[in-house]
Amino acid sequence: MSFKSLGLSEALLKAVAKKGYTKPSPIQEQAIPPIIDGRDVLASAQTGTGKTASFTLPLLHYISENPKKKIRPIRALILTPTRELAAQVYANVKDYSAFLDLKSAVIFGGVNQRPQIAALRSGVDVLVATPGRLLDLHGQKAVSLKRVEIFVLDEADRMLDMGFLKAIESVINLTPNRRQNLLFSATYSKEIKRLAHTILKEPIQIDVTPENSTVKAIAQMVYRVAKSKKTALVIKLINDGNWHQVLVFTRTKHGANRLAKSMANSQISASAIHGNKSQNARTKALKDFKSGKIRVLVATDIAARGLDIPLLPHVVNFELPNIPEDYVHRIGRTGRAGAQGEALSLVCTEELDYLKSIEKLIDLKLSKTIIEGFEPQPDEATTPPKQGQNRNRRHRNAPSNNVKKHSKSNNNQRSKRRRNTSN
Ligand code: ADP
Ligand code: MG
Numbered sequence: 120m121s122f123k124s125l126g127l128s129e130a131l132l133k134a135v136a137k138k139g140y141t142k143p144s145p146i147q148e149q150a151i152p153p154i155i156d157g158r159d160v161l162a163s164a165q166t167g168t169g170k171t172a173s174f175t176l177p178l179l180h181y182i183s184e185n186p187k188k189k190i191r192p193i194r195a196l197i198l199t200p201t202r203e204l205a206a207q208v209y210a211n212v213k214d215y216s217a218f219l220d221l222k223s224a225v226i227f228g229g230v231n232q233r234p235q236i237a238a239l240r241s242g243v244d245v246l247v248a249t250p251g252r253l254l255d256l257h258g259q260k261a262v263s264l265k266r267v268e269i270f271v272l273d274e275a276d277r278m279l280d281m282g283f284l285k286a287i288e289s290v291i292n293l294t295p296n297r298r299q300n301l302l303f304s305a306t307y308s309k310e311i312k313r314l315a316h317t318i319l320k321e322p323i324q325i326d327v328t329p330e331n332s333t334v335k336a337i338a339q340m341v342y343r344v345a346k347s348k349k350t351a352l353v354i355k356l357i358n359d360g361n362w363h364q365v366l367v368f369t370r371t372k373h374g375a376n377r378l379a380k381s382m383a384n385s386q387i388s389a390s391a392i393h394g395n396k397s398q399n400a401r402t403k404a405l406k407d408f409k410s411g412k413i414r415v416l417v418a419t420d421i422a423a424r425g426l427d428i429p430l431l432p433h434v435v436n437f438e439l440p441n442i443p444e445d446y447v448h449r450i451g452r453t454g455r456a457g458a459q460g461e462a463l464s465l466v467c468t469e470e471l472d473y474l475k476s477i478e479k480l481i482d483l484k485l486s487k488t489i490i491e492g493f494e495p496q497p498d499e500a501t502t503p504p505k506q507g508q509n510r511n512r513r514h515r516n517a518p519s520n521n522v523k524k525h526s527k528s529n530n531n532q533r534s535k536r537r538r539n540t541s542n
Pocket of ligand 1: 142165
């Protein structure tokens with residue numbers, strides 16, 4: 120299968136070639152044609168499977184093939200949960216539209232709104248936004264969504280986790296009723312299903328979530344360790360292994376800061392990213408990590424979600440997540456695109472219950488190692504830490520591979536678009 124056979128325009132094929140992509144990923148193969156056809160799509164596929172291009176390419180195709188004369192109202196709106204993701208999706212939109220006469224912009228909180236307002240004023244075809252800043256600017260009458268034709272929810276599961284349901288509904292209420300809706304998610308849960316039901320009309324459903332196969336392809340290890348010795352142990356592992364690019368997960372923002380500081384004190388260059396960091400600080404940390412300027416990126420789950428950090432050899436769970444699915448997301452950062460990766464978890468006594476839930480989810484008993492000098496203390500507390508248990512969260516309902524459910528809908532307004540685009 121080639122990108123060309125998916126029906127994309129020459130300008131988009133050129134941009135894709137420039138990115139170095141030779142063939143579409145499975146999710147792209149399945150999502151692009153129905154989206155070009157104007158169908159609503161509900162798609163779930165793991166992080167790193169190429170979801171961004173799955174919606175960006177066909178929406179750019181539609182908009183450029185059906186140009187609006189003179190005025191530039193916002194015709195496509197892409198909502199993402201975090202600033203980093205917004206910036207990343209926007210970078211993709213820019214890349215893919217390199218050979219198109221389209222304008223795009225990105226808006227998110229935490230930075231000065233003035234340049235964003237100026238960009239909006241100059242006319243934008245494709246807008247990438249986080250819900251908060253978007254609603255804020257709408258309240259200031261700096262943005263109108265009355266002409267939106269395509270509405271995209273990216274990382275919909277994380278949107279729900281972050282409590283954006285109300286905000287999403289508010290945004291949708293600002294868009295016309297007649298629109299194409301695309302919902303992309305890394306996981307498929309009851310909550311996503313419910314959201315999809317309220318937003319999507321007769322959607323094509325695409326699910327390329329592999330069961331636990333990817334999890335099993337990654338070397339996973341557990342180090343049982345005293346809570347007080349975790350910092351020393353992770354530093355030892357990084358030094359002994361001479362690791363140069365390590366993503367370390369902590370459960371709290373505070374913990375992330377503390378750990379990054381301890382690393383720096385041990386001559387291991389590190390930065391922390393989390394929700395309390397300024398946008399500039401987060402962007403810089405990610406850039407430095409990608410370029411190899413810093414060896415360790417310490418991140419919380421929310422900050423790391425969906426970040427495009429390709430091919431990491433090492434992922435360390437400094438603390439286990441209290442939500443077992445987050446473990447799968449975290450270790451999904453390693454061994455991408457077939458490369459071998461290693462995921463290590465430092466587990467103290469009070470986290471043993473978390474470990475049990477994780478092992479149950481991935482249906483795998485993880486091998487446990489104890490390193491001399493870092494032994495777990497038997498008298499440590501056995502009750503799990505409390506914070507962060509407030510998220511009511513998805514339970515994966517046995518995903519099947521490559522399920523594609525078509526529903527018949529030849530009489531809806533979207534088939535009109537199909538005629539428009541095929542000339
Ligand atoms: P997701 O949103 O599913 O987590 P992304 O859209 O961020 O995934 O893509 C993950 C990585 O894969 C990015 O670096 C992207 O440039 C790359 N990528 C996407 N599509 C292709 C493709 N068809 N061929 C090769 N690389 C691709
Ligand atoms: Mg994504």
